[in-house]
């Protein structure tokens with residue numbers, strides 16, 4: 001099921017996993033690749049493709065995208081059903097006019113309504129954008145639950161941020177205890 005918000009010309013669509021056509025996914029991928037530049041690798045898009053997509057368009061032109069993928073994060077013996085936010089991007093020619101805010105408003109609603117925790121791994125330049133929205137940098141150790149068992153996933157380039165909802169309890173995260181993600185192809189965070 002999709003939900004729509006229609007302003008004067010700007011449309012927001014929240015598309016369930018599998019609802020976007022291949023053509024719509026290709027358009028979204030092109031937007032995200034162009035906004036991120038060369039650092040965006042093939043599996044970076046694959047990480048978001050099965051999620052719930054938030055797409056913002058104007059006059060039929062895609063202007064912004066985010067997807068929320070279901071993952072499980074573990075901390076201190078507790079499993080957190082997590083909305084992992086991927087592929088947040090605003091068309092290069094339309095940044096700085098509130099579309100990033102709008103696409104994240106919807107992505108965070110998906111997190112709040114369907115998950116107990118939000119998480120993402122931001123590029124350094126976007127950390128202040130998320131921090132201003134209440135996303136909190138994770139400063140403790142990270143691990144991943146891989147087919148070979150638990151592995152240390154420390155990477156100096158990671159900027160992992162958490163979006164704590166009321167059901168995930170703000171005080172429940174201790175940086176002395178590792179945050180553990182589930183396994184996936186490519187970058188684990």
Ligand SMILES: CC(C)(COP(=O)(O)OP(=O)(O)OC[C@H]1O[C@@H](n2cnc3c(N)ncnc32)[C@H](O)[C@@H]1OP(=O)(O)O)[C@@H](O)C(=O)NCCC(=O)NCCS
Pocket residue numbers: 035036088089090091094095096097098099100101102121122123125126127128129132
């Ligand atoms: C990061 C990005 C999504 C922000 O979208 P945007 O449409 O430019 O942002 P908005 O116009 O909605 O800005 C919302 C607020 O965030 C602030 N903001 C936007 N980008 C920011 C940044 N990189 N650092 C700090 N603040 C930022 C704005 O000043 C604005 O603040 P205000 O509410 O006080 O006015 C967009 O710049 C982008 O697509 N960048 C390239 C891809 C990328 O880095 N994606 C995020 C990957 S994790």
